[in-house]
Amino acid sequence: MPVKLIGFFALLGASLSVWATPAIDHWQTEQGTEVYFVDAPQLPMVDIRLIFDAGGARDGDLPGTALLTNAMLKEGTAKSNTNAIAAAFDDVGAKFGSESERDMAVLSLRTLVEDNAMQQAVDMFVELSSQPAFPKESFERLKNQLKTSLQAQKQSPEAIAERNFYQALYGDHPYAQMPTGNEDSLGKITIADLEAFFKQYYVAQNAVLVMVGDLRQADAQLLANKISAALESGKAAAPLPVVNDLTAASEQHIAFPSSQSHLLVGQPGISRTDPDYFPLYVGNHVLGGSGLVSIINNEIREKRGLSYSAYSYFRPMRKAGPYQLGLQTRNEQSEEALKVLRQTLRDYVQNGPTDEQLKAAKQNITGGFALRLDSNSKIADYLGVIGFYQLPLDYLDNFKQRVNAVTQAEIQDAYSRRIDPDLMATVIVGGTGENENKNK
Amino acid sequence: MLSLKKLLLLCLYLPALAIAEVSEYQLDNGLKLLVKPDDRAPVVVSQVWYKVGSSYEHNGITGISHILEHMMFKGTENLAPGEFSEIIAANGGSQNAFTGRDYTAYFQTLEKDRLEVSFRLEAERMRNLIIDEIELFKERDVVSEERRLRTEDNPQALLREAFNATAFINSPYHHPVIGWMSDINHYQKADLDDWYQKWYAPNNAVVVVVGDVEPDAVYQLAQKYFGPLKPEQTATVKPQVEVEQRGERYLKLKAPAQLPYLMMGWKVPVITTAEYDWEPYALDVLAGILSGTSSSRFSRELVRDQQVAASVSAYNNNFSRLDDMFLIGGTPAQNKSVDALQKAIQVQLDTLKMMPVSDAELQRVKTQVVASEVYELDSVFYQAMQLGMLETVGLDWQLSEQYVGKIKAITAEQVQQVVQKYFIDERLTIGELVPVAAPQNAPQTPNSGDPHAR
Numbered sequence: 001m002p003v004k005l006i007g008f009f010a011l012l013g014a015s016l017s018v019w020a021t022p023a024i025d026h027w028q029t030e031q032g033t034e035v036y037f038v039d040a041p042q043l044p045m046v047d048i049r050l051i052f053d054a055g056g057a058r059d060g061d062l063p064g065t066a067l068l069t070n071a072m073l074k075e076g077t078a079k080s081n082t083n084a085i086a087a088a089f090d091d092v093g094a095k096f097g098s099e100s101e102r103d104m105a106v107l108s109l110r111t112l113v114e115d116n117a118m119q120q121a122v123d124m125f126v127e128l129s130s131q132p133a134f135p136k137e138s139f140e141r142l143k144n145q146l147k148t149s150l151q152a153q154k155q156s157p158e159a160i161a162e163r164n165f166y167q168a169l170y171g172d173h174p175y176a177q178m179p180t181g182n183e184d185s186l187g188k189i190t191i192a193d194l195e196a197f198f199k200q201y202y203v204a205q206n207a208v209l210v211m212v213g214d215l216r217q218a219d220a221q222l223l224a225n226k227i228s229a230a231l232e233s234g235k236a237a238a239p240l241p242v243v244n245d246l247t248a249a250s251e252q253h254i255a256f257p258s259s260q261s262h263l264l265v266g267q268p269g270i271s272r273t274d275p276d277y278f279p280l281y282v283g284n285h286v287l288g289g290s291g292l293v294s295i296i297n298n299e300i301r302e303k304r305g306l307s308y309s310a311y312s313y314f315r316p317m318r319k320a321g322p323y324q325l326g327l328q329t330r331n332e333q334s335e336e337a338l339k340v341l342r343q344t345l346r347d348y349v350q351n352g353p354t355d356e357q358l359k360a361a362k363q364n365i366t367g368g369f370a371l372r373l374d375s376n377s378k379i380a381d382y383l384g385v386i387g388f389y390q391l392p393l394d395y396l397d398n399f400k401q402r403v404n405a406v407t408q409a410e411i412q413d414a415y416s417r418r419i420d421p422d423l424m425a426t427v428i429v430g431g432t433g434e435n436e437n438k439n440k
Numbered sequence: 441m442l443s444l445k446k447l448l449l450l451c452l453y454l455p456a457l458a459i460a461e462v463s464e465y466q467l468d469n470g471l472k473l474l475v476k477p478d479d480r481a482p483v484v485v486s487q488v489w490y491k492v493g494s495s496y497e498h499n500g501i502t503g504i505s506h507i508l509e510h511m512m513f514k515g516t517e518n519l520a521p522g523e524f525s526e527i528i529a530a531n532g533g534s535q536n537a538f539t540g541r542d543y544t545a546y547f548q549t550l551e552k553d554r555l556e557v558s559f560r561l562e563a564e565r566m567r568n569l570i571i572d573e574i575e576l577f578k579e580r581d582v583v584s585e586e587r588r589l590r591t592e593d594n595p596q597a598l599l600r601e602a603f604n605a606t607a608f609i610n611s612p613y614h615h616p617v618i619g620w621m622s623d624i625n626h627y628q629k630a631d632l633d634d635w636y637q638k639w640y641a642p643n644n645a646v647v648v649v650v651g652d653v654e655p656d657a658v659y660q661l662a663q664k665y666f667g668p669l670k671p672e673q674t675a676t677v678k679p680q681v682e683v684e685q686r687g688e689r690y691l692k693l694k695a696p697a698q699l700p701y702l703m704m705g706w707k708v709p710v711i712t713t714a715e716y717d718w719e720p721y722a723l724d725v726l727a728g729i730l731s732g733t734s735s736s737r738f739s740r741e742l743v744r745d746q747q748v749a750a751s752v753s754a755y756n757n758n759f760s761r762l763d764d765m766f767l768i769g770g771t772p773a774q775n776k777s778v779d780a781l782q783k784a785i786q787v788q789l790d791t792l793k794m795m796p797v798s799d800a801e802l803q804r805v806k807t808q809v810v811a812s813e814v815y816e817l818d819s820v821f822y823q824a825m826q827l828g829m830l831e832t833v834g835l836d837w838q839l840s841e842q843y844v845g846k847i848k849a850i851t852a853e854q855v856q857q858v859v860q861k862y863f864i865d866e867r868l869t870i871g872e873l874v875p876v877a878a879p880q881n882a883p884q885t886p887n888s889g890d891p892h893a894r
Contacts, residue, residue, distance in 0.1 A: 083740060090808065112814060148699065155698040155699065291529075301582055302578075305579065305581030309589070364532055364533075368533060375819055
């Protein structure tokens with residue numbers, strides 16, 4: 001180990017002045033999995049993320065299918081039961097994770113690189129990602145746990161707001177559904193549905209593999225081949241439908257026995273590869289994306305004390321993800337807060353940022369660039385985004401430059417074309433719910 | 441499966457690399473500085489920890505440490521309200537603050553050559569804060585909204601808060617970090633001035649810096665900015681030793697909810713208070729035996745085999761200034777009752793009292809602790825957090841280097857002994873969240889351990 005540390009210091013000394021972004025190795029395995037690898041020798045561990053285009057957007061008529069498929073992989077394989085799978089990771093201190101959102105379905109592994117530990121953990125990772133058995137008993141239990149999660153959502157005004165917000169934004173688009181599904185769909189999903197979903201989507205051609213850690217390139221090649229070769233080759237998932245813009249504003253008041261109302265306001269926003277990405281990202285940073293110093297926080301919290309948290313953000317996805325503005329405030333003042341939030345957006349769409357605000361935003365984003373990549377897990381997150389959304393390999397290298405190049409005029413132009421304050425979906429959860437479903 | 445022999449090798453092999461190279465300095469005014477170099481990325485995290493939190497507060501001003509933390513962003517003799525945040529933002533920094541029961545901490549993460557910005561601003565607000573009454577009254581509104589968000593409208597948080605207030609009678613862990621609503625609504629400028637004067641001084645602060653820095657250079661910088669600050673005669677904290685519990689306590693809390701929830705807590709010593717040095721570590725191992733991974737007993741037996749819990753976990757909070765609780769909390773599975781869950785948990789504990797855990801189980805927990813120590817090095821923030829927390833709860837930062845060794849020394853018999861000794865009715869509080877459909881007019885209040893970020 002000491003040898004490794006000395007090597008690290010020497011390496012760093014040599015490269016200190018040019019530290020910018022980690023060097024990304026990218027290749028495709030024989031089976032067609034895109035691999036993104038960063039050699040990070042400083043800590044004796046490795047992070048692996050196997051990402052499939054198999055999130056809730058692929059659920060079709062049975063929301064929850066993607067999530068259940070993903071969660072069932074650790075429940076049993078042809079060779080190992082749930083306890084054996086858990087022990088394979090836990091006994092060597094490895095951490096296995098599985099999660100499924102709208103776009104991505106992710107299997108992750110963090111393990112020490114110590115030979116025995118890594119081999120045992122990786123072998124099990126390969127086994128469960130390629131030969132799941134979908135045992136019936138686990139299936140019933142997971143469905144019950146998911147029902148419990150749905151109940152938990154129903155006691156959270158925030159979760160209720162989110163569910164209705166996506167519905168209001170996306171209508172018939174697959175993004176409208178919550179990945180956790182609903183009571184009705186959970187009653188209908190069968191093991192056969194999960195098996196079919198797995199067979200179609202958990203395939204090499206539909207996967208991106210990310211590896212960051214104490215691995216040399218040759219070892220990474222072997223590891224990638226091992227993981228990819230275990231999968232059926234298959235084919236990439238079909239493109240998702242285009243998201244339509246809203247054609248009318250809407251406003252929903254949902255009664256809930258809470259002391260606060262949760263307000264969400266928004267529209268479909270941008271995809272991860274949208275040509276307006278940088279002007280809108282930097283523009284929103286000024287408006288509501290920079291925490292304590294943003295315009296929205298200043299108007300809602302600092303000036304008026306209306307909310308603890310007030311924000312706006314773009315959530316770029318495969319297709320247009322939401323543009324979301326939000327806050328929470330006690331029920332009596334929700335009308336006032338909504339008015340301020342809407343007016344703040346309106347003013348910003350009309351005027352854009354001042355030169356000073358734009359300069360401050362650029363300083364904040366570029367001056368803190370190194371913070372985005374200061375750990376293996378953050379680097380792995382970025383590799384996942386670059387790989388899954390097929391961003392250019394030099395995305396991180398050019399990031400600062402792209403941010404610095406954004407002009408005031410570009411922000412104003414992008415906002416005026418893309419964000420229409422008169423066509424916003426509004427969801428308010430809390431209070432008595434008067435004026436329910438009223439159209440503006 | 442690895443053989444036991446290989447696992448032991450694994451354990452012996454790793455700690456050698458995890459040695460923390462922490463440099464410790466003390467300024468003449470009493471400020472303590474800890475610096476831990478980590479040059480994996482050109483960043484630095486700078487944290488200022490004050491030994492004050494909700495456990496220093498008395499009734500009537502509960503939560504005052506937390507609102508003071510908010511007011512620390514609201515202007516000083518040389519900084520306008522909000523200017524602190526603007527300067528950090530313009531320097532590419534990310535920043536925030538959090539308040540716990542035993543500490544209040546402020547942090548910035550910056551590119552490494554900007555540490556000076558952090559020190560300059562933190563030194564300024566360490567002694568020169570100005571509490572403006574109008575800003576304070578606005579911030580009372582913000583904090584009451586924060587309380588509604590975190591506690592009033594969150595049934596499990598309501599239970600946690602009432603649970604702590606039931607379990608602890610005279611220990612200050614009785615009251616919530618964020619404060620009771622009535623106290624929040626009545627803070628006055630004089631209360632905050634007094635609190636600031638009392639606790640915000642270099643001799644009550646620990647500055648922790650982790651990142652791509654050179655310790656002596658950081659020390660020079662600290663001397664330049666924190667060195668000139670005058671120390672304060674800080675108040676002495678009364679011991680407030682919790683009165684002896686005489687029998688188990690029960691609590692039912694009704695709130696608009698869909699799901700019931702069960703909490704059980706046993707009063708236990710922590711590292712700072714333990715009569716027997718090993719006991720708190722045995723309790724940590726116990727928490728790992730019961731929960732934390734998919735192989736732990738709760739997951740395996742209560743969630744998967746008996747299917748009596750949808751989720752259930754155990755938690756031992758070892759880094760506290762005062763005696764604390766070993767907590768178990770869980771949601772019953774569909775069609776299972778809180779009562780059934782409680783009985784199942786009790787059976788698990790009874791089993792542990794009768795039979796020592798197996799070598800394989802014990803080894804698994806220890807291996808995970810060893811691995812976690814490596815994984816934690818992936819975050820400069822976490823490394824700094826660990827040092828600051830240890831110092832402010834009255835421990836020594838060097839414990840971070842000794843922790844794994846202490847855990848590895850724990851035997852199966854010792855785990856059995858702490859269960860026998862501490863998991864008794866005279867130490868137990870049981871809380872149940874009872875969901876009701878109709879809205880409740882008088883909501884209760886927050887929790888204890890979770891720090892509240894600004």
